[in-house]
Amino acid sequence: MLIVRDLEDLRAARVKLGPLALVPTMGALHDGHISLLAAARETGLPVAASIFVNPLQFSPKEDLSRYPRDETGDLARLEAAGCDLAWLPQVEAMYPLGRATSIEVLGPSEGWEGAARPEHFRGVATVCAKLFNQTGAAVAVFGEKDWQQYQVIRRMVADLDLPVRIIGGPTVRESDGLAMSSRNRFMDEASRALAPLLHHAMQSAGTAILRGTQAAAALEAAQAGLTAAGFAVDYLALVEAATLREAAAPPGRLIAAAKLGGVRLLDNIKVG
Ligand code: AMP
Numbered sequence: 001m002l003i004v005r006d007l008e009d010l011r012a013a014r015v016k017l018g019p020l021a022l023v024p025t026m027g028a029l030h031d032g033h034i035s036l037l038a039a040a041r042e043t044g045l046p047v048a049a050s051i052f053v054n055p056l057q058f059s060p061k062e063d064l065s066r067y068p069r070d071e072t073g074d075l076a077r078l079e080a081a082g083c084d085l086a087w088l089p090q091v092e093a094m095y096p097l098g099r100a101t102s103i104e105v106l107g108p109s110e111g112w113e114g115a116a117r118p119e120h121f122r123g124v125a126t127v128c129a130k131l132f133n134q135t136g137a138a139v140a141v142f143g144e145k146d147w148q149q150y151q152v153i154r155r156m157v158a159d160l161d162l163p164v165r166i167i168g169g170p171t172v173r174e175s176d177g178l179a180m181s182s183r184n185r186f187m188d189e190a191s192r193a194l195a196p197l198l199h200h201a202m203q204s205a206g207t208a209i210l211r212g213t214q215a216a217a218a219l220e221a222a223q224a225g226l227t228a229a230g231f232a233v234d235y236l237a238l239v240e241a242a243t244l245r246e247a248a249a250p251p252g253r254l255i256a257a258a259k260l261g262g263v264r265l266l267d268n269i270k271v272g
Pocket of ligand 1 (some may be wrong): 024025026027031032033045120141142143144145146164169170172173179180181182
């Protein structure tokens with residue numbers, strides 16, 4: 001595996017490897033990330049993963065310095081997964097002094113995570129556009145786990161005619177149903193034991209909706225159950241899959257964010 005940390009070396013690696021399938025990550029890799037590498041491999045292209053904890057997508061209130069980092073462990077996981085190129089840009093090179101351009105995607109960025117974290121998707125879109133340009137990726141793979149992010153990237157690529165094909169990979173879960181996330185490690189034992197209830201409540205609501213219960217009533221009941229169990233639910237909503245606009249009935253995506261034990265949990269499932 002080539003390990004590359006500056007743009008000059010990346011250019012040389014691109015010449016050597018040719019068109020790539022890229023998996024952008026912020027590191028602290030788990031099996032969810034690794035499944036995206038497997039999806040990238042299925043394209044038949046050489047596989048690249050980027051590791052970059054992107055300061056632009058953290059608000060001043062969120063603790064960028066607390067985000068888990070484990071470069072040695074990550075590189076070993078990438079190597080074991082058969083990754084061909086690890087791209088680890090430095091913050092100063094990514095965002096040089098005087099930087100004055102960012103990408104704002106409206107539509108699917110609005111509401112939900114976009115409302116809770118106002119600068120977040122601008123940071124995500126900007127860094128992903130840069131990563132696509134730096135690597136010249138022919139394909140980029142994103143996790144359905146972050147459904148809104150996935151749709152924001154698809155919208156950006158379509159709107160800007162970026163020459164990259166976006167692929168989604170299904171959410172990888174722990175055996176009890178909790179969606180894997182780099183932040184799960186911050187939960188204490190009691191919160192961790194309770195956390196799968198989010199997914200279970202969503203599944204029950206999704207099933208009820210498909211059986212004919214009004215979406216609003218099913219979601220209200222699910223939210224009440226989660227609140228009673230100790231979750232601080234930020235949103236639980238049925239939305240159109242691509243636009244993230246609220247939907248009154250299926251088909252759609254059930255999306256949720258809830259805080260538990262100081263950790264913001266995100267999840268989503270297909271309904272219909
Ligand atoms: P992150 O490192 O959290 O920025 O995530 C990097 C990529 O991995 C994003 O496309 C995420 O959506 C994806 N991802 C994170 N968790 C999971 C998961 N449990 N299953 C599948 N993909 C995931």
